[in-house]
Amino acid sequence: MNDPYFVSALRIILRFCGRDSRVPAPGSATPAAQKTQGANSTTRWLQRWNTFWFAEGPPHALAIMRIAVGSFLLLIFLRLSLHIPMLLSHEGLLMPLYEETLFVLMPQIFLTPPVWITWMLYALLITSLVGFTTGVHFRVSSFVAIVLIAHFFFLNLYPLPSTGHYLTYFFLIVLACSGADRALSVTSTCKNASALEVSLLPQRLIAVQITALYVGVSLQKLTLAGWQDGEILYYAFQSAWGLPLAWWIVRLPLFMTFYATVVFLVKSFELMLPFGLWMKSTQRWFMLAGALFHIFIAFLFGMWEFLVLIPLYIAFVDPHRVAACMEQRVHSG
Amino acid sequence: MSPKTLSLQAMILIYCLVTVAGLLYTVTGYALPFVPEPLTQWSYFTMAPFRGYDTVNSDLRAEGKHADGSWKTINLDRYHPLRKPEQVKLRRLERFLKQREETGRIKYRELAHKILEREKSYESVRLTWEVWPMSVKGWDTNRTPDRITQYPLAEVSR
Numbered sequence: 001m002n003d004p005y006f007v008s009a010l011r012i013i014l015r016f017c018g019r020d021s022r023v024p025a026p027g028s029a030t031p032a033a034q035k036t037q038g039a040n041s042t043t044r045w046l047q048r049w050n051t052f053w054f055a056e057g058p059p060h061a062l063a064i065m066r067i068a069v070g071s072f073l074l075l076i077f078l079r080l081s082l083h084i085p086m087l088l089s090h091e092g093l094l095m096p097l098y099e100e101t102l103f104v105l106m107p108q109i110f111l112t113p114p115v116w117i118t119w120m121l122y123a124l125l126i127t128s129l130v131g132f133t134t135g136v137h138f139r140v141s142s143f144v145a146i147v148l149i150a151h152f153f154f155l156n157l158y159p160l161p162s163t164g165h166y167l168t169y170f171f172l173i174v175l176a177c178s179g180a181d182r183a184l185s186v187t188s189t190c191k192n193a194s195a196l197e198v199s200l201l202p203q204r205l206i207a208v209q210i211t212a213l214y215v216g217v218s219l220q221k222l223t224l225a226g227w228q229d230g231e232i233l234y235y236a237f238q239s240a241w242g243l244p245l246a247w248w249i250v251r252l253p254l255f256m257t258f259y260a261t262v263v264f265l266v267k268s269f270e271l272m273l274p275f276g277l278w279m280k281s282t283q284r285w286f287m288l289a290g291a292l293f294h295i296f297i298a299f300l301f302g303m304w305e306f307l308v309l310i311p312l313y314i315a316f317v318d319p320h321r322v323a324a325c326m327e328q329r330v331h332s333g
Numbered sequence: 334m335s336p337k338t339l340s341l342q343a344m345i346l347i348y349c350l351v352t353v354a355g356l357l358y359t360v361t362g363y364a365l366p367f368v369p370e371p372l373t374q375w376s377y378f379t380m381a382p383f384r385g386y387d388t389v390n391s392d393l394r395a396e397g398k399h400a401d402g403s404w405k406t407i408n409l410d411r412y413h414p415l416r417k418p419e420q421v422k423l424r425r426l427e428r429f430l431k432q433r434e435e436t437g438r439i440k441y442r443e444l445a446h447k448i449l450e451r452e453k454s455y456e457s458v459r460l461t462w463e464v465w466p467m468s469v470k471g472w473d474t475n476r477t478p479d480r481i482t483q484y485p486l487a488e489v490s491r
Contacts (some may be wrong), residue, residue, distance in 0.1 A: 146396070236383070238469055240418040
């Protein structure tokens with residue numbers, strides 16, 4: 001414990017964590033003083049934990065996320081509107097997942113629903129998503145949307161969702177439990193509730209979840225055999241996922257080195273992205289780069305679902321700054 | 334500490350634990366034994382990348398048998414009116430195949446029966462999984478009889 005290198009390293013780490021040099025080198029204080037300092041350190045740590053998760057602030061950032069998630073879900077389900085009978089009623093080839101779950105006792109009319117039942121539930125879902133997006137009967141709308149999306153998932157849509165869809169559903173649940181309807185909503189306009197402060201816990205959860213996404217994806221790509229050269233990209237472009245832009249690129253006379261370089265850049269970028277989003281000094285640039293990254297994915301592979309992350313980067317921004325910015329715009333406008 | 338704060342603290346701790354479990358499972362494939370599997374899987378689904386790649390394309394072929402004994406390909410696109418990769422995902426029945434091969438067979442028979450119910454002009458329906466090499470010229474350029482590998486899945490009759 002008296003090893004000078006160890007003590008120096010510990011001091012650097014503690015200084016990095018914001019505890020500065022007030023923490024003495026181990027062994028330099030009496031046991032009683034050490035105990036008090038240890039308790040103080042724990043208290044400080046708990047304070048930081050509580051400040052991070054339980055802070056309160058203006059609801060504007062949450063409201064923007066609510067509008068983004070709601071609009072995105074509306075787009076997903078409106079896109080299916082022309083095919084509802086084939087995808088979600090007994091007219092199509094339903095292969096429900098219900099019998100594999102606890103919902104095996106679901107009434108038969110919902111397992112192989114007639115077209116009119118499906119249309120009724122679909123209309124209810126769209127109405128609830130409009131309610132969620134605009135903040136009308138927010139809690140009820142959110143609850144109905146959460147239940148009906150789960151129902152359609154178990155009924156037939158379960159093979160379709162990707163990581164982006166799972167994330168969006170998680171964000172829907174988190175926002176449903178938030179004060180996201182306190183600003184930029186029909187109710188907030190009526191009651192002028194935007195001046196209220198709300199819990200920022202939902203915003204923190206969304207930011208942590210986006211961080212976990214990028215950390216998980218990038219770490220796994222570092223170890224997965226398929227991601228160690230450019231072939232994954234070359235073959236992905238020729239798969240069923242490839243859109244015209246991907247097909248155009250793959251037909252160009254490019255060497256495999258090109259694909260390997262792109263894969264290396266993607267892995268490096270995804271590894272840096274979560275850190276860049278949290279750091280105020282680099283936030284703006286990483287948001288821009290993240291947006292471009294997801295737009296490229298959308299145009300190459302048609303994975304539009306990740307575009308929802310772009311407006312949700314606002315979860316990394318100080319909500320007071322978001323509110324001030326919006327107030328300023330309202331006044332200047 | 335109020336009961337509300339206490340329950341929120343517990344919820345956050347559980348969330349952090351599940352997220353760490355998901356990260357660990359994503360990176361190493363190791364599932365923490367004390368975290369329920371559905372929660373680990375859920376967390377994994379929210380951070381799993383496109384894991385690998387194929388050098389082949391594949392799709393389901395459904396064929397119907399006429400009274401004269403001839404087989405004709407049934408267009409499944411009208412039952413799955415989505416993009417090509419989504420159609421393939423719906424037809425792969427991966428959730429069931431992951432459980433057991435036998436479950437997959439049963440499910441493909443069920444699917445074949447459903448197609449037969451809707452395609453009244455056929456006496457039998459058979460399902461085959463087709464795999465063919467990729468080509469830079471197009472998704473189904475190499476979907477030709479000499480390049481396709483076929484895996485029979487199910488055949489049902491009235």
